[in-house]
Amino acid sequence: MSQSNTTMNLTMYRMSSWLKSPKPYLMFIGFGCVLSFWYFSVEVWKLPRFQDMPALTEVFEEWFSKDPYYGLSIYTPEYYKHIGISLRRIGYAFFLATALGVPLGLFLGWSQKLREYIFPLFELLRPIPVLAWVPLAIIIFSGSETPVIFLTFLASFFATTLNTMLGVESIDEEYSRAAYCLGASRWQTFIHVVVPGAMPFIFTGLQISIGVAWFSLVAGEMVSGQYGLGYIINTAYIMVQYSQIVIGMITLGIIGYVTSALVRVAGDYMMQWRVRELALGGD
């Protein structure tokens, strides 16, 4: 359909104009600076502070070797097992948080009454850092999986609900007024105006939410739980396998970025109207 064609053409156009600009070269200069700083400080100049740090070459050798010294590289199934487990936990937590948080946020934003009842309680619980819940979570939930997922869920949930609620607040009042004029009931206005109108904010919130989810997941995995990327990092530290730490960190960075991008793409797909509006620069 013409819809997907437009998106494709736009993406192609954007990519080609990006490649022609100085941007990609600057980007690589930046990467180069960071990586060479790392390389030089550890391996060449051997700066005192950097003595025990894993070396760039060591890390990349390990990461890409077919028979890694410490057991984790892109060739070992173990590696993907850990990634998979972290992803699975994020999946449960994030989707549950979205399924509960978005409707709650929508209703809180829409109904003054509901907000007066629930928001104070919500705001009372929110400032408690998610990680402060760790011991309580361990006490309440049996096993080692559930507490970790619970913590991740909690962090995601607060972020999603709050952003959704703020999103509803930000919708121009004229849209709901127009709907009333045209004969819509309160409920119809909610479905046809509030929900679509809040979508952009909801998706921004979801991107924040998934970032927060990863944050909590890693903490949870480092403290309790087996397997997972946080677990790798922690274990690698304990077992003095420092190059693994870095592999874990880099993997986290990549996967975190990819999941965030997926959320953004999902948002773009659901809000075709916005993509097209923004592409044309509005009027």
Add this chain to the structure above:
Amino acid sequence: MSTVDKNNSMPTKGAIRIEDVVKIYDPEGTAVMAVDHCSIDIPAGEICMIVGPSGCGKTTLLNTIAGFHGLTSGHIYLDDEILCGPGKEKAEPGSDRIVVFQNGALFPWKTNLENIAFGPMMEGKLSKGEIYQKARKMMVDAGLEGTEDAYPGEVSSGLRRRVEIVRALMNEPKVLLFDEPYRALDSLTKSVMHEALLEIYYKNKVTIFFITHDLEEAIFLGHRLIIMSSRPCKPKKIVEVDIPHPRDYSVLTSPRFREIMNEAKSVVNEEARKAFEAGEKEG
């Protein structure tokens, strides 16, 4: 006496009577009087132009008729039935009085066609097929053919305004309330809009309550001008525009047009200067 054209059959519905309406914002606090004992009689089918300096309270009056907020005292009748008054200070918004907003309130997440079909779809009396058929026909009539599947964000603001008006007309309202709808358009687009609006008016004889600060627009479109004083607003002078309908752009250069312009201009300028000196923030 209004000078509504008597050749075409006049509607009997849509007469508005505003009786001694007062609106004070925040009566227990800052007590800003926006509308000061305003009384206006608008016969059915008249194009009534409300002219006045920015911030004088014209929008407040419109909002009270539309039912977005209540009045402090006075009555408003629609076809001799009370809309709002003591005991029922806030009217119900409804599809008999539809507003066309200043910045446009087309739903950006629906296509033009879906927007236009919105009112009847919410009402639910006709089938989806019938509604869409009628919507397409109205779009063709209004010269909007071909833009059905575009989103509002993809088309020009002039076109958006027309879509919004068609959206309103789908519900066969008695009254159309315009809140400076063409304020943000350039003057070339504006003249096209004016002629388009008149064309639509000749086909659907609704009562039009049109707020503007553009004198030329007011005299070109209206049967009558009601010139409001600066805040708090109160009708200061009523100017009859006895140029016969149907009108076209040649009217703009006619001598009678110039005469009416002179008559109205001095009053408007006086009020505008008062508002300027008072430093009012625009409503």
Add this chain to the structure above:
Amino acid sequence: MNINKLKSNFSMRAAFRGLIAIIIFIAIWEFGARSLDLIGYRVPFIGLIPPPTAVLDSWAGLVVDPSYWQSWYMSFMRVFTGFLVAMVVGIPLGLYMAVNRTFYGIAFPSFEILRPIPPLAWVPASIIFWPTQEMSIAFVTFLGAFYTIVINVLGGAKSINRQYLQAAQSMGASQADIFRRIILPATLPSIVVGSAVGMGITWEVVVAAEMISGGGSGGAGGGLGFFIWSSYVGGSYEQIIVGMISIGIAGYISSELLRKLGGRFTPWLKTR
């Protein structure tokens, strides 16, 4: 900010309603926690935690204990130092990136690649690198706030209306002038917002770092995060909850302080 707008629509009725929900929450908690004693059946989940009354009891005892307040102090110190350093490094960096396109092109992609790595993942590397435990916690704390602040500064700078800049140029302002008088003030609201959010993240990181690095040797360690963890390990569950609530309050206080401070720098926002 919109949260403040919501909070200012205050009325007695609204306060009453909010209170009801909180009271019901506490009542359910109390009943559920004591369910084994009251009805002979332990309610799942809630039945395992200490009831509010026991928590208050414990808290009363802690309020007179100086080591409790010592924990407060340590956490607060860490939060504010890490946060301050993040502001000192992050705001200029963000502003420079906003102003200089080339620098942005070099620095931003690397920044964006590093950002998804959760600050906590840096803990082991940080411990290896920094000589003292205190510094490693401070570094991780700094990271947490740093990303948020930079992003917010960038966002604020990007959204400056170009016409402000053009107006200044046509009135003959120099580059330095434009920076000081237009870009800086215009970015301040975003900096303030970014700081408030960054503050929340900072607390998260501090608590986590304190829990993970444990009591530590050589006098470092402690803080409210550690307090919670050692309460858990030591079996005094009431203290866990006291710790949780304490951190919540501490976080709220620091955010409010920041908001008030930010408000002083941006008086024009109050007229919105």
